[in-house]
Amino acid sequence: MKKSVLALTASLAFAAGSVSAQEVIITTGKSGGGYHGVFGTNLARVLKEQGHDASVVTSLGSIQNLDRVNSGEAHIGFTQGDAFAAWSKKHPNSNVEEIGSLGEECVFVATREDGIDDEDDIGEGTKIAVGEKGTGSAVSWDYLRTLEDDYAEASTFYQGGIRSLAKVASGQFDAFLWVTAPGNLNHSYLEAVNANDDLRVISLNDYSLNEKLPSGETVYEFHDVVVREGRFSDTEVETPCTSVLAVANTEMGAEALESAAAAIMMNANRIRGL
Structure with missing residues (x-):
């Protein structure tokens, strides 16, 4: 009815x-x-x-x-x-x-400068914060874990906010993940990373992350996204992006x-x- x-x-x-x-x-x-x-x-x-x-x-x-x-x-x-x-x-x-x-919205992962080098280091023993359960970032991470076995072995913390980034800087977490539109350099998390010399954004480009939507389109496309603008050159990372x-x-x-x-x-x- x-x-x-x-x-x-x-x-x-x-x-x-x-x-x-x-x-x-x-x-x-x-x-x-x-x-x-x-x-x-x-x-x-x-x-x-x-x-x-x-x-x-x-x-x-x-x-x-x-x-x-x-x-x-x-x-x-x-x-x-x-x-x-x-x-x-x-x-x-x-x-x-x-x-x-x-x-589109893209997945970004922040780590310490002297910590995780790239996404191949994410796995057993990694502590990653991904935002509160039910948020877009947490949903993205939970889905990524079904596609990549190493991600599934990481310890996931459903915490978000600048405090989680601070815990990465202090070494309590190894990484922090969030989702936002590419080119959104004014996002508070990205601004916080760029303001802290101990933090950086790494690429997340494991090509095992490809699956299909019900429409037949791929879930993710990998893009080179600017995360920091420089006087002579910009800093880019390669990361998976999904449609809104x-x-x-x-x-x-x-x-x-x-x-x-x-x-x-x-x-x-x-x-x-x-």
């Missing part, structure tokens, strides 16, 4: 030239984060301009968004590509469909899905805040 109501609601909400009394619910991320404050807010604004009634709700991130869209609690949501791949393995017959891409995806509930119906996908494709840069 819930799915039938969702399909009817979505069809009404996206019907051309009409405004539904029911809302199109977009599940996003934490308040103040990019999924909520940028993607969700801007997508809702686009849909409202097209005559639809859209609302934005906060969430814990990718996994909760996928669960909500699958159950019908929300119509549209955002997720990292690697989170979608991991989630899809556990939900092979889900009601979730990818309807658009909104850029918009997903929708398939019970919305073909017309509603098509309208939602078109809204995202035709307004991608605006939704990304560009």
Whole structure:
């Protein structure tokens, strides 16, 4: 019954030239984060301009968004590509469909200058902090561990924030992992690393990390990403990057899905805040 109501609601909400009394619910991320404050807010604004009634709700991130869209609690949501791949393995017959891409997010790993040299050193005995459970960075790390046996042997600490970076600098942790858009040199973690001579960002380029999304696209693409700008040359690392995806509930119906996908494709840069 819930799915039938969702399909009817979505069809009404996206019907051309009409405004539904029911809302199109977009599940996003934490308040103040990019999924909520940028993607969700801007997508809702686009849909409202097209005559639809859209609302934005906060969430814990990718996994909760996928669960909500699958159950019908929300119509549209955002997720990292690697989170979608991991989630899809556990939900092979889900009601979730990818309807658009909104850029990329990359995995960054910080270590001490005199500590881990490269990703080949990550394994048994390594202490790595990856952010709180349910966050994008923790989801990425948990997924990476399923692809690389050495990563699975590392000791994982679900702690985040600048305090975790400080523990890397002091030697309590060997590494700290986070996820953000490439080129985001103003990210607080990267700024903290660049301000500390004892810390650096290393490459994470093990090519065993390739898998496929349900759409057939690769989960990760490896990019050379600038992590520090210099007067004469920049510092780059090679790291895996995954797409930021918009997903929708398939019970919305073909017309509603098509309208939602078109809204995202035709307004991608605006939704990304560009």
